Amino acid sequence: MDKPAASVSLCLSSIRDKLHVLPLLLHLPLGQGKLFRGLVDLVTLQRLEWDLSSSDRGRQYLQRALTPEEEVWDEAQLARCELIDKLADLDTPLAEYVLEQESLENVPAPLMREAVRRVTLSQEAVPVLVGSSYKNVGVQPMMNAVVDFLPSPRDATQPPALSLYTPNLCALAFKIVHDKQRGGILTYLRVYSGCLEKGQRVYNVNGSRSEKLGQVLIAYADHYKEVASVEAGNIVVVTGLKGTNTGDTLVANQAVASAVKKKLAATGDEDTTPTLLGVEVPDPVFFCSVEAPSASQQKALEMALVQLEREDPSLHVTQDEETGQTVLSGMGELHLEIIRDRIHKEHKVDAELGPLQVAYRETCSVPATHTLQVDKMIGDSRQQVKIVLSISPSQDHKFKSVSFEYSADNQENLQSLRRYHLSAINRGVSSGLRSGPVLGCPVVDVKVGLHWFEVRPGTSETMVAAAAAQCLQQILAEGGCQLMEPIMVLEIVAEDDHTSTLLADLSRRRANVLHISHRHNMRVLLVECPLAELLGYSTAIRTLSSGTASFSMELSHYKLVNASQQAAVIEAVTGFQPL
Secondary structure, three states, rough: OOOOOOOHHHHHHHHHHOOOOOEEEEEEEEEOOOHEEEEEOOOOOOOEEEEOOOOOOOOOOEEEEEOOOOHHHHHHHHHHHEEEEEHHHHHHHHHHHHHOOOOOOOHHHHHHHHHHHHHHHOOOOOEOOOOOOOOOOOOHHHHHHHHHHOOHHHHOOOOOOOOHEEEEEEOEEEEEEEOOOOOOOEEEEEEEEEEOOOOEEEEEEEOOEEEOOOOOOEEEEEEEEEEEEEEEOOOEEEEEOOOOOOOEEEEHHHHHHHHHHHHHHHHHHOOOOOOOOOOOOOOOOOEEEEEHHHHHHHHHHHHHHHHHHOOOOOOOEEEEEOOOOEEEOOOOOHHHHHHHHHHHHOOOOEEEEEOOOEEEEEEEEOOOOEEEEEEEEOEEEEEEEEEEEEEEEOOOOOOOEEEOOOOOOOHHHOOOOOOOHHHHHHHHHHHHHOOOOOOOOOOEEEEEEEEEEEEOOOOOHHHHHHHHHHHHHHHHHHHOEEEEEEEEEEEEOHHHHHHHHHHHHHOHHHHHHEEEEOOOOOEEEEEEEEEHHHHHHHHHHHOOOOOOOOEEEEEEEEEEEHHHHHHHHHHHHHOOOOO
């Protein structure tokens, strides 16, 4: 309200026209522009004024009841009646009270406050307050309004696992920050139940390990206040958790976690897990290489990437076995640009990022089987493995475990398979699926079957895993893999005048328009488009729509590319034409 042209009426009109929601004005401003100094609370009819000449930057203010003798009294009464009238149209309890009183005046403030909260929670209207962030005028009423009108954690649906831990400690780690000033890792926790105390030992359900807390801190922006303990409902920052990652569930101790797991096993409830709902991160769709500017900064770059990967679960850092390059995989162009900037600014490493590339996948569309025999002498030990694997198309995107392909000849052989050998085979198959024969992309949408397994006593699990990986790689090389490209779903919101231009541009990008609908005075386009065609699309859509259109996109699925497209992709990535 401290801006020269600030207008409450124009602001309310803009909210109605552009956001298509009913605004509820709860404050009247006192003064305008440079003279703005306070407000009248229409719910309580209290006058709040700040001393702008004071050096406390808005921390102190004078509050008193508004009186009929004041100049703003009539305007405040009229605005309050309009507010009650709007609320009564939306809120039944308030409407019944007004009908009983046969008047819009003298409605108690608590009743109005409850009505504003109910219509806010039902999203039928939005409360509008006035203030100035520059002068810190109106900050305290705004903070009170957050408590009075916005939903609290008690209004939300609780995670299914929470009832199993109550009243014991149950907390979710939702953010990791590396703080150089405090010399370690800060973990942000939301405490769902129980009590969290300084120096307490907690059990990480996801990581199956116990850790000891250091300090328990309450965060106030970039300042922290140490406390001895916190109760359920609080968000806190703790130190000392070196093995906890974003999305992990922390409970009181291992005994509590074991009891919950036994309870779930006894009930046969497969839908409920012993962990809170953590962060679900989709597969990365872009990747690029990253290199240190010199050998002396390589270690600093590696440390920076370790910290960034832990703070950001959507960032994946891998090592290319063939080239030795460090590869960053992320959610999009902007995501990887932010990572680059953080490496430069926060970690002082002038790292260089390679060209952005689309994260393709590979699959095997033709069933194939291969037998591998390994017979090697390693030192004084003879290592012998015979394994028969098959691969076939499947609807399961990610590999979980080999399936036993029973027949009359191999039933006894597979039934005698040891658990640790099966685990080694699964590790080997997982390793083999990480790199396909076309472009070295992960292999997905396949089923791996085990038909036969023989092993000489004394053969190591490492040799078994290596044999499984080698067998699978030979199947993939002989079976003929195909590339799959990521297909994104876009929701584009644009004005009617720009719709035809955007559709013409999308058709050149191999897009498939799924649906076109209206949203008030805007057009909403639902489109499927290959990610490879969307590089730089945020800039293109701003240009085509004169900055008025917006879009969001998410990964939908992976789709096979045809032979000509596959050849073009291979040439673009490798620089060579495929044979």
